[in-house]
Amino acid sequence: MIHAILLYEDNKLLRESVCSLLGMADEYEIKGAFADCSLVEKQVALHNPDVILMDIDMPGVNGIEAVKKIRAFNQSAQIIMLTVFDDSEHVFNALRAGANGYLLKKDISDKLIDSIDEILTGGAPMSPVIARMVINSMQQQQKVRDNYKLTRREGDVLHLLSKGNSVKMIANALGVSIDTVRTHTKNIYDKLHVNSQTEAVSKALNEKLV
Amino acid sequence: MIHAILLYEDNKLLRESVCSLLGMADEYEIKGAFADCSLVEKQVALHNPDVILMDIDMPGVNGIEAVKKIRAFNQSAQIIMLTVFDDSEHVFNALRAGANGYLLKKDISDKLIDSIDEILTGGAPMSPVIARMVINSMQQQQKVRDNYKLTRREGDVLHLLSKGNSVKMIANALGVSIDTVRTHTKNIYDKLHVNSQTEAVSKALNEKLV
DNA sequence: TTGTAAATACCCAAAAAGGGTGAGTTTTTT
């Protein structure tokens, strides 16, 4: 089966080199190669591509915005970002917007074909350094966790608080008096250096304490 | 440079096949191959490996616990999980615990060597299906976001609430009266179907609304 | 055995939040 591909890349040289790279593989067909995203919705709707290769930094509509526009009506196209940006801001915004893979331009010649294969079989191709960033972002969260030395019971209370439970509900759930829960929350406030339920929950969730 | 590797895998057959696989590459040296993690701390401390290959499902201490133990004193070893589990529970727990890569056993023969290379150069090797899960988990979060139709001001208020600010602080920050902020919070409660600050913050943070 | 930490519970007073209503002003949309 031949897979349809759309390419968005404002740099003419790179656009053409990607085209010729893919031209050599006869299981792919480039249905279009565009220098900007002004008509991205129509183009995607028209060609219904299997894979979209999307630059981020383009004049007019940038690639991340384009991804959002595409995802508003199409969830099936597989989108790989092709870009020079390896900062977390760009990476996470692109992935959150709905991109399925993220290749740095320096890896294109090496890995583009493999990445397209991979994305079509359900994978999520990423440049190694990008993959590491994604993993790191998950781990950073965890690290803060062990630093407050909550007791088991305090942990229970904070957990329930973070689920949106009121003190009354927690007392009921744990089978203790409201005042007991209050004592625990006070101790939690001390340990987290906060002084309200909302702040505790905010800190707990923002730092993945629960 | 020769890289030191430790292997934890309770299945004898697989353990030996990984050993022989790595034995063929002369830039790696398996310093130890163990069937359980009971002595993992001592072994890691002793051999100070560059890479640790870790099964999840092992008798006694499981691989995820082992990773936590290792990370308590060693951040430099690169840890790749080798497992059959491709459910999000196992994957995310392992990655959060501090694993740097996650290979499904079915991909070992194909990708183990590549993955070790990749992890040593700062990448985060993952089986394609795992990479996709990680990406998906970032996107899922985003999806819920657009469903509550908060006004701009309500969004501001919810954002500040989620940072742990009190109503008083928010009123001050936005330069409006306390009652105004209270009105906004009440409207937010209606839209989120909650009825307390804590619940709103919980929902906002758990569903990545902010 | 004697501390010490944890979990439990209670009291009081002040502050904040929750729920409701009404209403004027500004912005946006049509």
Added chain:
DNA sequence: AAAAAACTCACCCTTTTTGGGTATTTACAA
């Protein structure tokens, strides 16, 4: 220009939360 939506503010009343204490029982460790 008119209508709709958003933003603003104020007041009422009730419930919850917070901050400051004190105190008992259990459990585990020095």
